[in-house]
Amino acid sequence: MAITFEQVNFSYGQGSLSQPILKDISTTIPSGKITAIIGQTGSGKSTLVQHINGLLKPTNGKVIINDFELTSQTKEKQLVALRAQVGMVFQFPESQLFANTVLEDVMYGSLNFGQDHLAAKEAAQAALTMVGLPSQHWDKSPFALSGGQMRRVAIAGTLALNPPIIVLDEPAAGLDPLGQAELVKLMLNLKKQDKTVVLISHQMDQVMTVADWTLVMHQGQVIAAETPTTLFNRPLSWFKKVHLDLPTAGQFAQQLMAQGWQFKERPLTLEQLAQAINQEVTIHE
Ligand SMILES: Nc1ncnc2c1ncn2[C@@H]1O[C@H](COP(=O)(O)OP(=O)(O)OP(=O)(O)O)[C@@H](O)[C@H]1O
Ligand SMILES: [Mg+2]
Incomplete structure (x- = not known):
């Protein structure tokens, strides 16, 4: 289930109002892995x-x-097959909750896709278990839940x-650390x-x-496509240029380096930070 972009350009709007937003993107999102887009x-x-x-x-x-090819020519009708393959969770998905109970809300999509009631219920229960929402909440109104719980219902x-x-x-x-x-x-x-998971995230940790x-x-444009370890070992000047942060441990190490510490690797x-500090301390003793 790899996803391949081939020279993708995209503009919102048409004609003189159109502005290129995606510029010549060619890249692959690997199947069965978690890919973060930052x-x-x-x-x-x-x-x-x-x-x-x-x-x-x-x-x-x-x-x-x-095996689905999406181009400017793809018709709405053909998209039904694609949508069955790709589950999309938008930002703040809890704003789309609507049903009387949590279970009904999670069943809604399956029923809409023509599943019978029992199959839809079983799929909903499995999904709610997977997102870690305890069953005592399933018959409640989704609006009686906490923000984090609502988010989980929407993902389910x-x-x-x-x-x-x-x-x-x-x-x-907007979720707390536990969430x-x-x-x-x-x-x-x-x-x-x-599953192939694609995650947009602002949190480098x-x-x-x-x-x-x-x-x-x-x-x-996609300006880097690599493992997180390779990425976060790029020079600091690169991160400044693209307005991105290092993971917290990397930032912490940077502060120590400003005070004269030296690390073999960032x-x-x-865990890596603790180990590196431990080595430094040992050397100084
Ligand atoms: N519906 C739209 N019509 C016109 N321009 C849009 C539309 N949606 C987004 N844009 C523009 O396209 C560009 C990319 O927006 P996009 O939402 O993809 O960015 P993003 O990386 O997801 O940002 P964020 O981190 O804030 O969510 C921005 O300049 C935005 O103003
Ligand atoms: Mg966005």
Whole structure:
């Protein structure tokens, strides 16, 4: 279920009003892995991922999603097949909750796709279990839940359809640390089930923890496609240029270096930082 962009250009609007937003993007999102898309605000991340389920179509070029080819010529009717493959979780998805109970909300998509009541219920229960929402909440109104719980219900609604590709646009935005940790668990769980996960994130610690592959967007282009470790070992000047941060451990190490510490490699996780500090201290003793 790899996703390949081939010379994709995209503009919102037409004619003289059109402005190129995606510029000549050729890249591949690997199947069965977690790919993080990062980049400063307005760099085109949300626009890019909306090409994965055909919500937007390339103005030029094509996107190949498994064996589906999306071009400017693709008809709405053909998109039904694509949408069954790609589950999309938008920013603040809880704003789309509407049903009387949590369970009904999560069942809605499956029923809409023509599943019978029992199958839809079982899929919804499995999805709610997967997002870690305890069953005592399933018969409640979704609006009686906390923000983080509502977010999980909304994500369950997408997972219940069991799509092989799941796209999450800033799923952790506004969640407390516990909610964010739950989300990391969920993404790793999805990967275990061989899903292809695409995650837009502004949190470099999260990217470092979960991502197998990263795409960096800058002014409508993909300017880096590599593992998080390779990425976060790029020179500091590069991060300044593209307005991105290092993971917290890397920033911390940077501060220590400003005070004369030396590290063989830039630590990128808490574990690596602790180990590097330990080595430094040992050397000085
Ligand atoms: N519906 C639209 N019509 C016209 N221009 C748009 C539309 N949506 C986005 N844009 C423009 O396209 C560019 C890319 O926007 P996009 O939302 O893809 O960025 P992003 O990387 O997701 O940013 P953020 O991190 O803030 O979510 C921006 O300049 C934005 O103003
Ligand atoms: Mg966005």
